[in-house]
Amino acid sequence: MNRMSVVMLVVLGMCCSQILGATNQNQSALAKPAESDKRLHSDGKGWGLDQAKIVDASRPRVLLIGDSILGGYMKSVTKQLEGKVYVDAWVNPYCQSEHYNKLLAEVLAKGPYDVVHVNIGLHGWPKGRIKEGTFEPLTKAYMEVIRAKMPKAKIIWASSTPVTVKGKPTELDPEINTxxxxxxxxxxxxxxxxxxxxxxxxxxxxxxxxxxxxxxxHWKSEAYAILAQCATASILRELGLQSLSK
Incomplete structure (x- = not known):
């Protein structure tokens, strides 16, 4: 192999390395996450970022962020806002952490978004997942990531839903729900x-x-319809839209 061939191989290797590095960075927030607790499976399409196809740049864009519960109501919210608002949805099993805040910044780069609706926390109940004394500062930092990346975006926070006793849905779980x-x-x-x-x-x-x-x-479709209606109404309010009529 002559010197020119060696040089070309080295350059090609460097280019490939840079391309693969960029690809890994771009996909880091979208990598398939894992949830070790099988009870906390995602309702709906599963974990990941679902992005709307933009055909009218004048329409507002909304990002729904949530855990397994979002998987149950995101489709209904998207349908209710159809024709007026583009809806992206990031369904993930993360809980408050510095790592989650970093991933959030990467997802926000898919915007810009006019409204960010956040419904996280269900996956943070097992002991050790969120260190004692860090819930509030990590949650605050999460909001500050959104404000830093999307200073004009309206933010809505939704509380976590109740947790019931397995096999006894009308009873609240005394430990997890607390x-x-x-x-x-x-x-x-x-x-x-x-x-x-x-x-x-x-x-x-x-x-x-x-x-x-x-x-x-998780919940029946009737419950998810209630959550979807609440989320949709709040998004319309923050966008200053009073009607979904096309």
């Missing part, structure tokens, strides 16, 4: 401080436990 209440309380404190409006998803369903599916975490 954690959800505590996390919702701390999140509400952060949102009040940052003046971010909230959707009380917990309050909407806590007196409708008959709509729970019985697997502790």
């Amino acid at each position: 954690t959800m209440i505590d996390h919702n309380r701390m999140a509400a404190k952060v949102m009040e401080e940052l003046k971010i409006p909230m959707n009380d998803f917990y309050g909407l369903l806590v007196n409708k436990l008959e709509l729970a599916r019985g697997d502790q975490f």
